[in-house]
Amino acid sequence: MSGDVGPGGSALLRVEELKKYYPVRGGVFGGKIGDVRAVDGVNLTVMEGETLGLVGESGCGKSTLGRTIMRLEDPTSGRVFFEGKDVAHASKADLFTLRRDIQMIFQDPYSSLNPRMTVGEIVREPLLVHKIGSKPEQIETVRKLLETVGLTGEMLERYPHEFSGGQRQRIGLARALALDPKLVIADEPVSALDVSVRSQVLNLMVRLQRDRDLTYIFISHDLSVVEHVSDTIAIMYLGRIVEKGSAERIFRKPAHPYTRALIEAIPVPDPEQRHEAAPVKGEAPSPVNPPPGCPFHPRCPYAIPACREAVPPLEPTRDSAPGAEHVAACIRKNEI
């Protein structure tokens, strides 16, 4: 895989062979009868200042990957390096410091904000926990943060339920920015929002990235949103990354049949571009019992017998350019 320093800058985050399994219990004595392989051997590099779009359908492991990078979940195996420090095996004290640099925002701004705290208290909490500044300094910081995300200082004393969905997502962003992080992991940040509000929040995230040199991991099932915000896109299927490349490449020359199906399945807001038929049949298999070989082969229109034999490695496509590597996990990537 690519090294730590590329033409676009240096790597901020490197994920190596990361696995997160959850035990499945059953039987008479409730013993372990299997594993849900939510994240099943992920390698990933995120460059400083870029937005990595992490795409996949429900259950593909994209949220678990985000949470494991954050160490909200302990990995089953593998390593996560943030600026060279191993997050996956960091001690509690080291994690405490690391969490200043990595923050997360969530899909549901309704349940990720404590309803009993005022907006001022919510945004100030990270500053209190990390003992940054005196009380008046903290309040001043909170006021500035709220203005940065498009809210006013007079909203400090109000409670989350008094705000709309879009405003709550802004509050979530203000809290995430309180410690001036380097990396923000955004898990479906606009999926619960209406179209007109969604574009406001996307614009805000793009502006914040520019003004504060943020790096984003943008997790979403919505490819049209991901295309808009991402520099690089990684597609996940059944716990693995099946394709990664620049946003342009992924949309113009998708190499993996699953990526193609995902792009084709998006309903286009133009009645002259209607679909004749659905691009793939069937549903994703269970991550408890993944099929042998390529996890996509049972649904894949291009599958051949060899696809059932081994999990295809994530390898560069034929015309992948150095520095903007385009990789796909498909043995037929160069012929279809």
Added chain:
Amino acid sequence: MPLLEIDNLKVGFDTEAGLVQAVDGVSLTLDKGRTLGLVGESGCGKSVTATSILRLVPSPPGKFLGGRIMFNGMDILELKRDELPKIRGKDIAMIFQDPMTSLNPVFTVEKQLGEVLKLRFGLEGEAARKRCIEMLSTVGIPDPTTRLTNYPHELSGGQKQRVMIAMALMTEPQLLIADEPTTALDVTIQAQILQLIRELQKRTGCAVLFITHDMGVVAEMCDDVAVMYAGRIVEQDDVYDIFKRSRHPYTRGLLRSLPQKGAAKKIELPTIEGVVPSLLNPPKFCRFADRCWKRKRLSELEQHKCFTEDPLLRPYEGGLVACHWPVHQGEEP
């Protein structure tokens, strides 16, 4: 005579703060075999309009404040409570975003589908079972004989949606109301379900009222489109005109705020600033005036009209629009 004709429908909800007028004078017609999309953002009244057709609005707190819903010449709002089964699940069927709204968790798939056949066609035993298996394979459920013995929780989200569609279409309805049926599904499964609804409509010739917030799904599925904003229809036209030359500033703004395929990255997306007005005490003039990009480009005199007169939904260049100053060709937010 149109199959469905809604005339000046008004529905309100009693709340602690007062009466919320969720639907405020909605008129619609839907002909046999057509698909009408009812679109808008959360709280615009599209779902309340749709559930009113089956009289499924919970009352209290909901109440009908006026209007008529004519289905095949019969006024649904005038039906007595014991007459409602005449239409529910017979001539009109409905599918929902959450299939568990229509599936009962304690009965097997066979029991639930069988119940429909028994009530509607008096079909029982082996004949009913055969029909169930047929219907499940029609909606694309693999291994239908085994699935019959399953309970809803043993099925995936997409499969539950298919069973609900099978149940709705078994009755051979004249009208299918689909309320965000694919919103909770993954995009590849959504494509399959949309195709299924299209195929079944072609086969049975039923009319479809399709409620959604997703403009892509609208373009994919509908013949005609009605756009709702703050309890009212603000524009109605055939699907091509809505996407090519919408006349209402709200419709145009909504379409422009979608990220465009292949467009420049990270550019500022057009937005609709501000928020929807409260329906507790809606303005007596244009409900969109406050947020309207087009209004801001008008002279003070012209703007005066936006803030004093309520625009009525009126015929305009082949469609219907509720705006004093409809958008011209080439005008963009």
